[in-house]
Amino acid sequence: MRFAYFAAGLVLFTLGSYGASAFEIEGTRVYPAPNSTVTLKIISTADINVFEPIILEFQRENPTISIDYVIASSTELMKALHEENAEFDLAISSAMDLQTKLANDGYAQTYSSTATAYLPDWAKWRNQIFAFTQEPAVVVISDAAFQGIDPPNNREELISLLRENPERFEQRIGTYDVRASGAGYLFATQDSRNSDSYWRLTEVMGRLNARLYRSSGDMINDVSSGELALAYNVVGSYAMSRLPDYPGIRIILFDDYVNVMLRTALIPQNARHPVESGILIDFLAQLSLRPELTELTSLPPIDTAHLRENSAARPIRLGPGLLVFLDKLKKENFLQNWVSSMEQE
């Protein structure tokens, strides 16, 4: 059945700008529905292979909705909606701060339903932003590199470990380049808020000439190939999905605190099909009722009970607090500090 959709589907992959727009996209794929009456345009930061099972299952239940899935970085997504008023029916992003800014500045529609009412309060804001996954920022280590040493359980232990074994970790630590990655910036700013140790950790990593990445996927690749001994602040869901394919890596959840990023969806103000977008938001809000999709996508659905199992887990709070690190001066200052810590030589 699923195969039939694939075969019938016009699969289109393009790179570069989307139409005549100025914002950059990374790819697009169309999923035509068998009895299509509307085409839902989604702009998303999630990789297509991560999100595809959700789209296919959604279309199985709603066979009249075609989906035009556009992939863009969180910065480009923001640019598309905030500056260029591009027309999309749904925006899905892991950059909670940018989604918050879109809603705060009036670029999102209000939507509510029984399904969204069941979402916990921390998983929605203003009935405009709806979280559908809770993804912890984790540390991924290479088993081979940690032979004979106990892996660190928290940031203090990591700092000590790195300070005591500079030769072992020189150029073998990976983390996000916060200048290039929205998720990286979000994790770093939350780290700086949560603990003073963050800046010390950054300095230690800088001294070891840590390597900087734009995506979690690349970090996981390099850990499994043995190039990296440890990757800090990797999106947990990506790591989980790669785990079976890369036997040599291990995921560590720190016990001091774990930032939990929420992947969120919003209906842009100029959406053409807000009703269908609402149906998709309901579908996403109820992902916890579909364990088979969690299995396929490795996207952990919103689940308060599961979150409580780990007392160190801290879901990043949606709300105006997230606007602070988007402040022009604040961001400049933060990046300046970060760069000077990371690039000491």
Next chain:
Amino acid sequence: MTTPFANSSIRRRLVIQLSLIAAILSLTFYLIVRFVAEQAAIDTQDNILAASATSIADALYSERGEVNLELPYSALSMLGSISEDRVFYRVIVDGETLTGYTDLPEPTPLPIPSNAVFSTFDYRGEEVRSVAVARTVSSSGQAVNTTIIVAQTRLGLEAISSSISTTAAFVGVGFFIFLTTLSLLSAQSALSPLRRMTQSIKRRGPHDLSPVKTQLPSELVPLVAALNKFMARLHASLTESEAFVAEAAHRIRTPLTIVRTQAEVVLRKLEKPEDKKALRKMIRAVDESSRSAGQLLDHAMVTFRIENLLTAKLDLGEITRDTCEHLSPTAGLKDINLIVRIPDEPLPIAGDSILLQNALRNILDNAIKYSPADSDIHVTIEKSDHYEVSFTDQGRGFGKADLKSLTKRFSRGDNASDIVGSGLGLTIADEVARAHKGRVHIRSNTEGPGACVSLILPRV
């Protein structure tokens, strides 16, 4: 001229007026609570806005000759802690926007340091509350004026005020119901003396015209005084008419006796049978009138004595025997046998002997009158928890007449038209019985024809 609501009940008027007052109080209460609570909610938002703006102002610093800002996380997150409102801010240094929303309007007049300016306006499609705070930052030895504006939409405020309004409305309605219930109760209790007075007047006997002496609130005293005066007047007028009737009866009876005696004399002298028949008719009419006058006189006397009832210790057996003896000649005229069966023991009773004799005489007189010649009349006294003096005759009984109405004045059985009578006999007996807390019981004779009339009197 009619007064409006002249007919509506005092109770209803009281309740309506008190309910109106309750409604006004409840509404006032609701409005005050709402106003105070909303003001408190506005003040809360203003305070948080001011705290946010102040914390931003405190984070301003000067670096290499330029004013810089380290926007504190709490400055915005504190605004998100109580509601999900949109937040906007703008920092202006020397007229230039340093950071924030460049289109967020500056207030007029601009704030002066230590004095925040609050305003409400529409921004980006929604109403916002904004605060502007001024701060002077020293940069390279020069004082630089900065303005910090923080604005927030009022979604949370509306939610709070609508929830307060709902609560206040519920409390107001509850207050109203409570007050109305209280007003019902107080109307009830205010009117209870009136009800008591009505009851005490209702309970009185039909001839009781004595003054009302119930304990009453001062407001009712004039009304009762007026009522008592009225009753006194009525009493006087009744007494007067009774006296008039008695006087009239007395004056009629005496000449009637003379007329009768003369008629008897004339009758003996007449020879023509038709003349005799006519004269007999006349004598019969005179008898009827004389008897009626006698009974009217009796009735007036009974009424007077009942009003001023004298109670003495009497023996019912003795009184009954006296009455029977007194009337035995009349019975003898018709060959009626009076069979008296009275227990041979004292039958003490408290009462007025003249009244009791009168009552017994009237009953026995009736029995004799309606008995056929050569019959028996049984006179018995039975003693249980009360006395029952019964007169059982073998006469025609009461036919189909309503037994209860027979004790009314001038009421006679529907089969009694051929016999001289006024219809006052049983009335007198009944009034006497009632005055002595007893009653007259009338029934048909259970053994054979005739009637049985009993005077039932309480024992001492």
